[in-house]
Amino acid sequence: MTDTTVPARLRAIVAMIDGILEQTHGQAFDHIAGNFLYERAVERVIELIDEAAAGLPEVLGARYPADELQPVLTLANALLDNDYRIETYEMWRLLTQHFPALRTVVLPILADFDFEI
Numbered sequence: 001m002t003d004t005t006v007p008a009r010l011r012a013i014v015a016m017i018d019g020i021l022e023q024t025h026g027q028a029f030d031h032i033a034g035n036f037l038y039e040r041a042v043e044r045v046i047e048l049i050d051e052a053a054a055g056l057p058e059v060l061g062a063r064y065p066a067d068e069l070q071p072v073l074t075l076a077n078a079l080l081d082n083d084y085r086i087e088t089y090e091m092w093r094l095l096t097q098h099f100p101a102l103r104t105v106v107l108p109i110l111a112d113f114d115f116e117i
Contacts (some may be wrong), residue, residue, distance in 0.1 A: 001097070004055075006056065006060075006113050007110060007113045009052045009053065009054075009055075009056060010052075010056075010106050010109060010110040011110065012048070012052040012108050013049050013052045013102070014052065014103060014106055014107065014110065016045045016048050016049050016052070017045070017049075017099045017100075017102060017106075019045070020041060020042060020045045020095070020099065021095065021099060021100070021103075023041065024038065024095050026038045029092055030089075032088070032091065032092065032095070033088045033092075034088065038091070039085070039086060039088075041089060042086060042091045042094060042095070043085075045099075046086075046094070049102075060109065061108065064105075065107050089102050
């Protein structure tokens with residue numbers, strides 16, 4: 001990531017979420033389950049969100065709770081072990097719950113940072 005400002009990091013997180021949600025929109029659980037490309041894509045999105053989120057909790061502090069970011073960061077740490085592979089149900093929960101919730105939390109924070117003087 002070349003631009004390390006808080007808004008750039010937040011925009012990168014939103015872009016990753018939007019990209020994976022767009023690619024998986026309308027897909028049934030059975031279609032995504034066991035699909036190598038979807039699984040690796042979700043894993044990579046988690047890794048990229050983790051990279052973009054580096055340092056954000058300290059910068060955002062108590063002003064913005066990081067509760068929605070925690071499930072993604074926890075999975076990112078597990079994926080760094082390289083022995084861990086995301087389970088299908090975890091992936092489905094990320095796509096249907098965690099990513100949309102994280103996006104909903106990041107957008108107002110981004111708006112705050114984009115309009116600060």
